[in-house]
Amino acid sequence: MSPRKSGAPQGRADDALSEEQARRVREALEHAITDDPTRVVVIGGGAAGLVAARDIARPGFDVTVLEERRELGGSVVRHAVAGIQLDAGAESFATRGGHVAELLEELGLADHVVTPLAAGAWLQLPGRAVPMPKAGLLGIPSSPLATDVIAAIGWGGAFRAYLDRLMPVLKIGEERNLGTLVRRRMGEAVLQNLVAPVTTGVYAASPDELDVAVAAPGLNKAITRTGSLSGGVSVLRENAKAGSAVGGLVGGMARLVDVLAADVRARGAVLRTGAKVVGLRPGGASADGDDVAASVDAAFDETPGGAEHEGERPRRPGRWRVRLAGGETLDADVVLLAVPADAALGLLGHASDSLSSLAGLDWPKASTVDIVTLVVDDARLDAAPRGTGMLVAETVPQSQVAAKALTHVTAKWPWVAQQLPAGRHVLRLSYGRAGSPSPLAGMDESGIRLRAIADASTLLNIPIAESNVVGSDAVRWTNALPIAAQGQRERIDRVRSTVEGVDGLEVTGSWLTGTGLASVVPDARKAAERIRALRWNTLTGNG
Incomplete structure (x- = not known):
């Protein structure tokens, strides 16, 4: 159906069509909510998996979370x-x-x-400890001759850093490597004694492994605009919102995991711990119900849980079949992987031919x-x-x-x-x-x-x-590999684009977003939103 144009008169055919569509949606929703929920299996019960499961768990969805360990929460425990x-x-x-x-x-x-x-943090240097210079970004000082910078790296190091103000910018705005950028503009003293301790603490990586555009978004443009690295840092600090970081x-x-897990259960989802997933294969039905049973691995069909028990309603095949370590299998219409890189790539790379390229992905x-x-x-x-x-x-x-x-x-x-x-x-x-x-x-x-x-x-x-x-x-x-590591954005884009082309499959987690709840939470919620939209599109005939 073509979209309506604002202000255009509507004919009776359009009205009838919209009423018919509304009727179809109502009937489909009533049927789906009571008899035919979308079965979603979330592999991984860390913060990402729980956040996504909470957003998905609502009428019309049957959600199961599988966590290998005995406790939920991942690194939030x-x-x-x-x-x-x-x-x-x-x-x-x-x-x-x-x-x-x-x-x-x-x-x-x-x-x-x-x-x-x-109260502020301190910096341990060889043979001495000093307060961490305050006016900086990732340890890069905005005022190279500030008293606390001189105390940390001495007059020689501070003067070398100040030369940044006198150097031409040229094409420095194109520099991707954080270590190279700081070394060229401010010297080794700033790099080793101020920047490296911060990036090691924040990203568990050295500056030479980090991408400027990811570790310090906007810094290259600010350098070009102000003419110096310290000037660019000053601009970014001024533009940062006030308040605790x-x-x-x-x-x-x-406590977040406690309350989150309780809410997920209250919404009707099933949370299973000690449930290790060892295999993922296409199931017996595609998105539109076509039989694709021939593509299912024979081992999956022979494992417990693959056949119906006497007196039970026949189990409807799903797009995917998830196999657990004990031999049990679960049918799923949608699978969301929210596990670390090794586990996720291991499952994805052997799930289907279209995902096989991920098995050999060079993931650091x-x-x-x-x-x-x-x-x-x-x-x-x-x-x-x-x-x-x-x-x-x-x-x-x-x-x-x-x-x-x-x-x-x-x-x-x-x-x-x-x-x-x-x-x-x-x-x-x-x-x-x-x-x-x-x-x-x-x-x-x-x-x-x-x-x-x-x-x-x-x-x-x-x-x-x-x-x-x-x-x-x-x-x-x-730890997940820092998203700011050079080349990591390209690897992440490859995983996401490959998975995006497969029906009923989603991925999320810190290995794709970077560590920290501020990165994990929004990505998990976006994955949940896409899963909900998939069902809506199917019910309304727009999928």
């Missing part, structure tokens, strides 16, 4: 250390875009959002990060001697400090400090840089604990006795 419930993974969310804030509002958690104390939740970010190996939490009784930490935490320059020998960052949790989040007795503190150390194994690899629990105590003592300049450590725990995470 908690652990108990010395009797205190703390975040074991993500401890905050970026406020940019307002996407996480909107979700928290919908879930009734808006009143529990808190911002970290503005991150937020957290009283009780920890894991993700980095491993160890998070070690110490609970310490030491009143000297009350003064927060290094603010809310520290970043460690890569130029610091690992023999002196193996950690790449330290967060003084009780100095950063008042809600944690308020539940502890006087003089008790929580310290969180991060280990593992991109391209290198974690320095804790191969260590036993005692070795990890002693290494973390030694590093915390050096970074805080307070010798912490092992006897004062009342609890500790170590958690290992595999």
Whole structure:
């Protein structure tokens, strides 16, 4: 049907057609809601999978979430250390875009959002520690001769950085590599001592691995407009919205998963943990009901769950059949993969001939990060001697400090400090840089604990006795490759365009969006919206 033009007279045929369409939609919806829901299988019960499942779960949809691990949430989970419930993974969310804030509002958690104390962070350099220069972007200073910049990199380094103001821009606006850009404009001192510690902490990657356009959107244009890197940084800082860049939740970010999972269940979805998916194949029916059973792998047809039990209504084939480790299979009209890159590409690459190119996709190996939490009784930490935490320059020998960052949790989040007795503190150390194994690899629990105590003592300049450590725990995470890594946008575009051409299949997750809830949440919601639109188009005859 051609779209109506505004102001044009409408004939009776159009009116009759619209009434007929409305009748068809009503009948289709009534039938679909009661007898023929769209079956959606979400593979992955992390934040992305849960957010998408919540948006999909509504009348007309039968949603099942399959999570391999025994707990939901992915990297947004908690652990108990010395009797205190703390975040074991993500401890905050970026406020940019307002996407996480909107979700928290919908879930009734808006009143529990808190911002970290503005005590500032410090920087550990070889042999000394200094406050992190404040007026910068990814560690790039907007004022190279500022006092805190000179304190960090000395007069020589600061003067070299100032030469950026005198250098011609030429074609610098086309530079994609962040490390190359900073090195050319401001020199090695800024790159190694200011920028590298920040990018290692934010992206788990060195500046030489990052794409300027992704890591610092708009910076190249700002450089061209102002004539210098420092000028471009200054412009971007001025244009940034006021307010804290991150937020957290009283009780920890894991509360988000608790409330989110409860809401998903309340909407009728089924959440299954300990359910490892080992295979994905086309099922017995295409989008318009054509029989494509011949394309189904024989192993799927022979596994439990593939045949109907006596007395049950025959199982309607779906576009896809999902196979679990125990042999069970599930029919699905739509499958959403919300798992890490290795698992997703492994399933996609063998799902059908049209996706086989993804099996051999050259996807760089993700980095491993160890998070070690110490609970310490030491009143000297009350003064927060290094603010809310520290970043460690890569130029610091690992023999002196193996950690790449330290967060003084009780100095950063008042809600944690308020539940502890006087003089008790929580310290969180991060280990593992991109391209290198974690320095804790191969260590036993005692070795990890002693290494973390030694590093915390050096970074805080307070010798912490092992006897004062009342609890500790170590958690290992595999980070998604930074979306800002050079070449990563092209790899992501290839995955998305390949999957887009396959009916009833969607992908989402941090490996495609970049880490952090601010990136994961909006992408998951867009995937859910496309799944809902697929059903609507089918029901209305517009698909």
